[in-house]
Amino acid sequence: xxxxxxxxxxxxxxxxxxxxxxxxxxxxxxxxxxxxxxxxxxxxxxxxxxxxxxxxxxxxxxxxxxxxxxxxxxxxxxxxxxx
Numbered sequence: 767x768x769x770x771x772x773x774x775x776x777x778x779x780x781x782x783x784x785x786x787x788x789x790x791x792x793x794x795x796x797x798x799x800x801x802x803x804x805x806x807x808x809x810x811x812x813x814x815x816x817x818x819x820x821x822x823x824x825x826x827x828x829x830x831x832x833x834x835x836x837x838x839x840x841x842x843x844x845x846x847x848x849x
Contacts, residue, residue, distance in 0.1 A: 804816070807840070809843045827844075
């Protein structure tokens, strides 16, 4: 039985695709650990990522909140909700 070059190419492509997906259908993608981590946090249904720019009023809110026992990271996110 003679197999055409097209059939050979298709079979090779299928084998490569099957190998790339790990035979289970899950593609081989970089893991979350390999990707650069985002500094994101969510408090009170508000998400913030990276460095947060705060107004002077928001900075005052953060200072007060931290003095009352809240973590600085949480206070930064929650105080961004001030007008």
